[in-house]
Amino acid sequence: MGGASTGSIPLLPFSVAGIVGLALFYFYYVLWIRPERMRSKLRSQGIDGPPPSLIHGNILEMRKILREERKKKAQEEECGPSVTASYVSALFPYLTRWRKRYGPIFMYSTGSMQTLHVSHPDLVKEISVCKSLDLGKPLYLQKDRGALLGKGILTSNGALWAHQRKVIATELFMDKVKGMVDLIVEAAIPLLKSWESAVDNGGGISDIVVDEDLRKFSADVVSRTCFGSSFAEGKEIFSRLRQLQMLMSKISIFIGIPGVRYLPMKSNRKIWRLTQEIRTLILNIVKERKEDISTSSGQDLLQSIIEGHETTAVTATWCLMLLASHPEWQHHVREEVLEVCQGKFPNYDMLRRLKMLTMVIQETLRLYPPAAFMVRETLQDMKLRDIHIPKGITISTPIASLHHDPEYWGSDTDEFKPNRFSRGIAGACRSPHAYIPFGSGTRTCAGQNFAMVELKVILSLLLSKFVFSVSPSYRHSPAFRLTIEPEFGVPLIVKHL
Known part of the structure; x- marks a missing residue:
């Protein structure tokens, strides 16, 4: 009896040691062996990049370069940066540094995630024309940002994505969007009245931080479109x-380190709480409007518009800032709006005739595309152009880098020149694939028609009633918060026309 007992004692620590050993091997495989196999396949084709460390990949180097750039920025802040210069070197200085060292196509790592950086239009074109379902949205979008993006068209792949695209594209054809113009105008009226009141109370002039109001307006548009009588619940969502977007933007650099999203850190606990609250609010609305949005079509459309509202608000904000900074263009666009609309609320036919406003919006989207990157993932081994890309690689294209590349836009690439779009997008640059504010190819944003109409409505209404100039308190500092937005808001001096 004693011998049996004594003989069994070493088995427990051996079992624990075995489990620990397997766990360590698993993490070593995930963090090094599998990623190194991917990197080796790319290196064998002449694609290089900064050497990664075991756990963090290149994250520590990225943070170091960011700190250096912020110190430099703080020292140069008094010089007043140009409002039209590319923000890529300020927000993503490691990409700028690596591009100079390794060229427009290179690889880098964040934890176990391997990224192929692509800023060459020829390869962007190849990605755009690729119709294979083996090239889809990165899986981390659902894993790490699922609370914000859900499982809609922005994150889904394969047959599910094809179904969602077919459903949503039909609902967002221009013929359908035309019928939404009056609704967008109705959502704009409270904003107009609020600013009129602020200007009146200020004796004909007011300093207004416009970005928060424009964000509320865009949310109102979606609430009226999707939630109907549940308008208040929509605003809560x-x-x-x-709040969820702000939290996720702070930890976005750590995407790729396995298990980080499960750690009970303060930020993660807040994310979990907000996620549950959002789900509860949406479920309540679904119950109230069961007949209206119980179909997959209604639910997919609702989610698509919700996901796009932030980008529309940010674009409207940058557009007003640029017009305030360039009064001659503000004057020209206002004259066009007054001539076309004749003091009436805009309808779709009027919006279609606002050619100059369209060019201003297109130039704003060039200088400040709301999405920082166009991202894809190879869901299977595949070939793009002459590059064999292994399964599991995230392909990332920095949109603003393409939009500011003088090779395709000329020496005036950092200048605000809406008339470069006078002959359309094809005539604006040397390669149409160097302009992708709404993405590119089969994954082009399905809601771009809706977004353009919303932008034309709110901007035409504001320009027909107010004159804008930049407030002395404005600090130009684009920030990456999953979208590119003004870090300190956009305060503008607003006067009655």
Whole structure:
């Protein structure tokens, strides 16, 4: 009896040691062996990049370069940066540094995630024309940002994505969007009245931080479109989505380190709480409007518009800032709006005739595309152009880098020149694949028609009633918060026309 007992004692620590050993090997495989196999396949084709470390990949180097750039920025802040210069070197200085060292195509790592950086239009074109379902959205979008993006068209792949695209594209054809113009105008009226009141109370002039009001307006548009009588509940959802976006942007650099999203850190606990609150609010609305959005079509459309509202608000904000900074263009666009609309609320036919406003919006989207990157993942081994890319590689294209590349836009690439779009997008640059504010190819944003109409409505209404100039308190500092937005807001001096 004693011998049996004594003989069994070493088995427990051996079992624990075995489990620990297997766990360590698993993490070593995930963090090094599998990623190194991917990197080796790319290196064998002449694609290089910064050497990664075991756990963090290149994250520590990225943070170091960011700190250096912020110190430099703080020292140069008094010089007043140009409002039209590319923000890529300020927000993503490691990409700028690596591009100079390794060229427009290179690889880098964040934890176990391997990224192929692509800023060459020829390869962007290849990605655009690729119709294979083996090239899809990165899986981390659902894993790490699922609370914000859900499992809709922005994150889904394969047959599910094809179904969602077919459903949503039909609902967002221009013929359908035409019928939404009056609804967008109705959502704009409270904003117009609020600013009129602020200007009146200020004796004909007011300093207004426009970005928060424009965000509320865009949320109102979606609430009226999707939630109907549940308007108040819709506003609560957007409030929590904004909080969720801010939290996720702070930890986005750590995407790729296995298990980080499960750690009970303060930020993660807040994310979990907000996620549950958002789900509860949405479920309540679904119950109230069961007949209206119980179909997959209604649910997919609702989610698509919700996901796009933030980018529309940010674009409207940058557009007003640029017009305030360039009064001659503000004057020209206002004259066009007054001539076309004749003091009436805009309808779709009027919006279609606002050619100059369209060019201003297109130039704003060039200088400040709301999405920082166009991302894809190879869901199977595949070939793009002459590059064999292994399964599991994230392909990332920095959109603003393409939009500011003088090779394709000329020496005036950092200048605000809406008339470069006078002959359309094809005539604006040397390669149409160097302009991708709404993405590219089969994954082009399905809601771009809706977004353009919303932008034309709100901007035409504001320009027909107010004159804008940049407030002395404005600090130009684009920030990456999953979208590119003004870090300190956009205060503008607003006067009656």
